[in-house]
Structure formats: C-alpha cells, structure tokens
Amino acid sequence: MSETNAPPPPSAGTTAASIPHEGHFAAVVHSWQQWWRTSVTSTVDQAAVIEKRREDCDTSARYLFLTAMSGGIAILGLLLSSPAVVIGAMLLSPLMGPIIGLGFALAIGDYQWLRQSAKSLLYGSAMAVFLCALIVFFSPIQTVTSEIASRTQPNLFDLLVALFSAMAGGYAMIRGREGTIVGVAIATALMPPLAVVGFGLATLNWTVFQGALLLFITNLITIALTAMVMARIYGFRTELSQRQTHLQNLIVVLVFIALAVPLGYSLIQIGKQANGERLVRGELQDLFDTNSRLSQIDIDWRTDPVTIDATVLTPKLEPDAESKGKRALARILGQDVDLKLTQYKVGTGAQAAEAAQLAAAEAKKREAELVKVDELTRELALVAGVSSKDVIVDRENNRALVRAKALPGATLATYQALESRIAAGVPTWQVQILPPPGGALPTIAFVADGDNKGQPTEAGRRALALVGWAAQRSGMAVALRGGTAAERETAAAILADSNVTPKLEPGGPQMTAHWVTNVSAS
Structure with missing residues (x-):
C-alpha cells in the first residue's frame, strides 16, 4: 500500500452522532496513526537505511578526496563569478552524508554514530576551508565577486531552502529515492559557503568570513534537525541502536542545545533585518506623494552607520527628503544611518513611471561601469609604475593600454604575468601592458x-x-x-x-x- 492511501474509516456501526466531538477527533487521530504505522513505517527497512547512512558518514579516502575537489572547484567558480562552476562543486560535495547522519543519530540516540558523523563533518569542513584559503592566498584574484558577496549574509529564504531541501533529502534517503539527492545538493549549496569562509580567512576579511560561516551553520543545523524529525516521523527509535547510557543521553541533549543556540541567533538576526527593511521601506515611502514609487533599495546592515541607497520615482521632488529620511530612520532603527536618496521626477501615468524606472536602472549601470573603469585605471597605473593619466582607456571598445616603466628586477615575463592577472579580473576588456623596450628575450x-x-x-x-x-x-x-x-x-x-x-x-x-x-x- 502506498503512502497516499486514505486512512480506513471508523468501524461499522460507529457514527459521528454516537461519538462526542473530542472522542471523534481522538478516534480520527488514532486511525491515522494506525494507518501510518501499518502502511508507511512498516514498509521501511530501517536497519538497511541506517546501515546505508552510516556508510555515508565514514571519514574515508573517497570522502576526503571528493570534499577537497569540491572545495577547489567551488572557490575557483566563486573567484571567476561562474554559477555553472559553483553548481558543479555542489554536485560533487559529499557533506550532505554526515549532516544527515547527525540527524539520524540524534533521532535514534546513537552517540557513537553521532560522534563519527561530527568527526567526518569537522575533518571535511576544515580541509575544505584551508584548501580554499590556500588557493585564494596564491591567487592573483582576491576581489569580492558577486558570487562571494551573495553568500555572506544569510536571510530567511536561505533558511527555508535548507528546511524544504532537508525534508526532501530525508524522504529520499528513507524511501530509497537516491536520485533526488542531486537536486537537494544543488538547493542546499553546502560547499560554496565553506569556500567563502576560506576566502575570508585568506584575505583577512572577517565580515565575509563571519557571514559565510553563519550561512553554513544555518544550513547545517536546519538539515540535521529536519533529518532528525523526518526519521522520528518514519518510526526510527532508540531500540534500533545499542542501549544508551545516561551520559550518552545527556550528551545528546547538550548537542540539541548547542545546535539551537546558533540557529536561534541566526533567526533573530534574520528577523531583525527583515523587520528593519520593512520599516525602512515604509518610512521612505511616507516622505513622498502617494503616487510615488520606491524603485530600488539596497541596505547594508554590516556597516556602521547602516548604509541605505534608495531610488524613488515621484511626480514631485522633495528637496529635504534625504535629511528628513536620515533622521527618521535613525530614530526607528535606533542607530546612525547613512542615507543616499536618488529622486527621479516622473508623470503620474504608468508609462512615465516605467520609463523613469528603466532610466534609473540604466543610470545605475553606467555608474557601476565608471567605477569599474576607475578601478582598472588605478590598478594598471600601479603595476606599470606610472600615474593614472598615463593609462589610455577606450570605453567604447573596452580597451585599456599603458606603457610600463622599467621596474627593478622585472623581466618581460613579469609584465606578461601582470597583464594576465589584471585581464582575468575584467574578462570583457582588452588589457595591454607595453613593456619597456630592450627587455631580454628568452x-x-x-x-x-x-x-x-x-x-x-x-x-x-x-x-x-x-x-x-x-x-x-x-x-x-x-x-x-x-x-x-x-x-x-x-x-x-x-x-x-x-x-x-x-x-x-x-x-x-x-x-x-x-x-x-x-x-x-x-
């Protein structure tokens, strides 16, 4: 019988009228429980499931090798800002095994299994972090790309993704639907946050380090606890493992508490930021006409003061809106705020508002391009030993050229390597460093x-x-x-x-x- 079969009806001769309301509800619940035990949990080969999950938690050479390769691929994909490469690292990562193992071990109270899962997870995670840090340390690219930045501040959606993915992963492992794990591996994305932790360690960027570590811990806790609940629902109990001592049971309780503390902290931070963003949106909207539209808002909670960059489309410009908004937001948030408010005057029609929104987006894009060009110019001037005005930039054709001075100890190979390193950071540009004349050929x-x-x-x-x-x-x-x-x-x-x-x-x-x-x- 499949899990979708309806529960059996109450026994013959029993009617809703003949049973009190509370008794009727209790009978329905009992009927469902009986159906679940006989038609669902009884069909699960629990011993086989536990044996398979134990194998996934071993600290084997295969596990360590795949973890190392996954970490290496992940950090390269993050540095190149390539989502396809990052997805490849997610598929290769074996970290899901010991994390699910933590949940099953908690469900059945097996302290030895819990310790083995934790050890495998600790060894694999530490190896991935230090390997990624080593790659970044020797890499010519050490800038925070968009792929790295997106994994430094977990939010409520990350938590929900981990929750639903863990439910799917727990079901797949219990019911033998192993093919589902591929999708779960992509959804939970356990390795990329660890790679970003390594990036933060190598570059001594503690904001990136802490944010990525918080995302990994949030995913870990959510997956482990959800797996434990799924195992309990499917009837996994302590009788399937060796009798536990009181000390082992106490350790299990302490593990629960240790897992709950960082998850609670994460939820509090996520809740504060979500509520703060709602308050910011409402306060900014109140500064303008009812026909105004808040087109875009970016909030960086990690800075001090908090940085808020917003764009408003309004039929009437408000010259004092930025100063008023800064005071109001500082009052409701209880901390200093650095507000940058850009206003675009538009008509009251929908087409005018949409046109202005497109114009605002295009202006943002041009501003970002100018910032990128300025950074490229400064970097070329620095490595060439010249001033920024000596760098020739062709924005229309995305070309940048500079003639380098003779630097002490620099060979032609040095200038070629410098050019390659800078060009790798701006793949859409043609970068050329002209070496000083007369360099020795090899x-x-x-x-x-x-x-x-x-x-x-x-x-x-x-x-x-x-x-x-x-x-x-x-x-x-x-x-x-x-x-x-x-x-x-x-x-x-x-x-x-x-x-x-x-x-x-x-x-x-x-x-x-x-x-x-x-x-x-x-």
Missing part, C-alpha cells in the same frame, strides 16, 4: 631525442609565447638564432599564430631570441 629549448625530437619543450613553448607577446606589445621585430633549420622553421610556425614573423639566423646548437631593427626574407 632561450627556446627543444626536445633532443624521442618521438617529439625537434619539437619545443613545455618551457620552450612558454618562451615562444613570451616572445610573441613581447613582439606584439612592443611592435619590434624579433630574430631566432641557433638550433637546426627544422627547429627554426617549427618555432617560426608557432610564432605565426601570434602574427609574428621572425628573422631566422643560423648559430649555435641552442636557439635564442633577440630584437632586430630590420627583417629580411630568410
């Missing part, structure tokens, strides 16, 4: 024997790539001297892919590159 190594004889080594290919880059940036011609004739032709063909035609010169056994002023046919 030696090109070739394979001496074997199947790849006559082909450049890996180091040789990197050297040719550097030669091609330097020739493009400087506009000067290059020559390849030495090696065999076949090696020179091979190197010339590789440089042709960079639109560089080198002069080929015989010489010694080792091929070198150097600058020339004139190129003749070889």
Whole structure:
C-alpha cells in the first residue's frame, strides 16, 4: 500500500452522532496513526537505511578526496563569478552524508554514530576551508565577486531552502529515492559557503568570513534537525541502536542545545533585518506623494552607520527628503544611518513611471561601469609604475593600454604575468601592458631525442609565447638564432599564430631570441 492511501474509516456501526466531538477527533487521530504505522513505517527497512547512512558518514579516502575537489572547484567558480562552476562543486560535495547522519543519530540516540558523523563533518569542513584559503592566498584574484558577496549574509529564504531541501533529502534517503539527492545538493549549496569562509580567512576579511560561516551553520543545523524529525516521523527509535547510557543521553541533549543556540541567533538576526527593511521601506515611502514609487533599495546592515541607497520615482521632488529620511530612520532603527536618496521626477501615468524606472536602472549601470573603469585605471597605473593619466582607456571598445616603466628586477615575463592577472579580473576588456623596450628575450629549448625530437619543450613553448607577446606589445621585430633549420622553421610556425614573423639566423646548437631593427626574407 502506498503512502497516499486514505486512512480506513471508523468501524461499522460507529457514527459521528454516537461519538462526542473530542472522542471523534481522538478516534480520527488514532486511525491515522494506525494507518501510518501499518502502511508507511512498516514498509521501511530501517536497519538497511541506517546501515546505508552510516556508510555515508565514514571519514574515508573517497570522502576526503571528493570534499577537497569540491572545495577547489567551488572557490575557483566563486573567484571567476561562474554559477555553472559553483553548481558543479555542489554536485560533487559529499557533506550532505554526515549532516544527515547527525540527524539520524540524534533521532535514534546513537552517540557513537553521532560522534563519527561530527568527526567526518569537522575533518571535511576544515580541509575544505584551508584548501580554499590556500588557493585564494596564491591567487592573483582576491576581489569580492558577486558570487562571494551573495553568500555572506544569510536571510530567511536561505533558511527555508535548507528546511524544504532537508525534508526532501530525508524522504529520499528513507524511501530509497537516491536520485533526488542531486537536486537537494544543488538547493542546499553546502560547499560554496565553506569556500567563502576560506576566502575570508585568506584575505583577512572577517565580515565575509563571519557571514559565510553563519550561512553554513544555518544550513547545517536546519538539515540535521529536519533529518532528525523526518526519521522520528518514519518510526526510527532508540531500540534500533545499542542501549544508551545516561551520559550518552545527556550528551545528546547538550548537542540539541548547542545546535539551537546558533540557529536561534541566526533567526533573530534574520528577523531583525527583515523587520528593519520593512520599516525602512515604509518610512521612505511616507516622505513622498502617494503616487510615488520606491524603485530600488539596497541596505547594508554590516556597516556602521547602516548604509541605505534608495531610488524613488515621484511626480514631485522633495528637496529635504534625504535629511528628513536620515533622521527618521535613525530614530526607528535606533542607530546612525547613512542615507543616499536618488529622486527621479516622473508623470503620474504608468508609462512615465516605467520609463523613469528603466532610466534609473540604466543610470545605475553606467555608474557601476565608471567605477569599474576607475578601478582598472588605478590598478594598471600601479603595476606599470606610472600615474593614472598615463593609462589610455577606450570605453567604447573596452580597451585599456599603458606603457610600463622599467621596474627593478622585472623581466618581460613579469609584465606578461601582470597583464594576465589584471585581464582575468575584467574578462570583457582588452588589457595591454607595453613593456619597456630592450627587455631580454628568452632561450627556446627543444626536445633532443624521442618521438617529439625537434619539437619545443613545455618551457620552450612558454618562451615562444613570451616572445610573441613581447613582439606584439612592443611592435619590434624579433630574430631566432641557433638550433637546426627544422627547429627554426617549427618555432617560426608557432610564432605565426601570434602574427609574428621572425628573422631566422643560423648559430649555435641552442636557439635564442633577440630584437632586430630590420627583417629580411630568410
């Protein structure tokens, strides 16, 4: 019998009139309980479910490897602001196993299982955090991307997502619907917050660190407690595990309390911010005409004072609205407020309001672009050792160019690496750093024997790539001297892919590159 079957009706001869109201209700409840025990919980192989869940909680080599790989993929996706890569990390993460294990262990009072699940979760989480921190520490990209920022302040929706996902995950694991876990893994997103914790640790950004850690703890607590409730509903009881001592039961109670404290704190913070945003919206709306519309509002509760950026579409501009709003919001929130209020005058018609809203959004976009260009200009000037006015920026074609000064100890490879690092942060722009003239060109190594004889080594290919880059940036011609004739032709063909035609010169056994002023046919 499936779980959707209706409960059996009361026994024959029993009518609603013959049973008092309270007795009738109790009979219905008893009927449902009887149906649930006989038609649902009795169909669950509890011993098999527990055995399977125990396996998912082992601190095995497979578990640690998948956790490490998931963490590495997650932090790279966050740094590149790539949702697709982040989703891949969610699918790979095995953290759901020990967290669900915590819930089942609490449900049946198995202290040993609880300790094993907690240990696996602790080892996996710590390894993921420190691996992500290590990657960020050595990464040239250490900016807070939109993907990172979105995981630094959990809200009520994050809590509800974890709740419903845990219900689906608990059901799937109890009823043997393992395929559902894929969707649950994406929904709960356990690994990305841990990766952001590692980012905050590496960059010493404690606001990011604390926000991401709070999101992870919120997800963890919600999933574990929901799994425990689901297990209890499906009839998992203490008789399925070894008899627990009073000490073990006390520890289970303490675990409950330890889990409830951070969850309660999270809920209080979320509630305060949700209520605060409602008050802010209402107060700002009261400053304007009833035909006005609050188009956009951004509140950063982490700053001191609280930063509020709002856009209002109104048929009548209010010159003192910002000062009045700041005083009113400081009074109702009980703390200082930094309010930036942008007003757009519109007609009373719906089309005028919509047009103004689009204009406001476009203005916001242009402002963000200007900020990005200014940051790019400052960064290029800094690495090139020049002032910002020496950086050439073409906003229409998204190009930025700067001629670098000769920096102590810097080689052509240094300038190439600096250009690559900056370009990675602005993928829609073409960034060029022109190195100072006269930099030494590298030696090109070739394979001496074997199947790849006559082909450049890996180091040789990197050297040719550097030669091609330097020739493009400087506009000067290059020559390849030495090696065999076949090696020179091979190197010339590789440089042709960079639109560089080198002069080929015989010489010694080792091929070198150097600058020339004139190129003749070889």
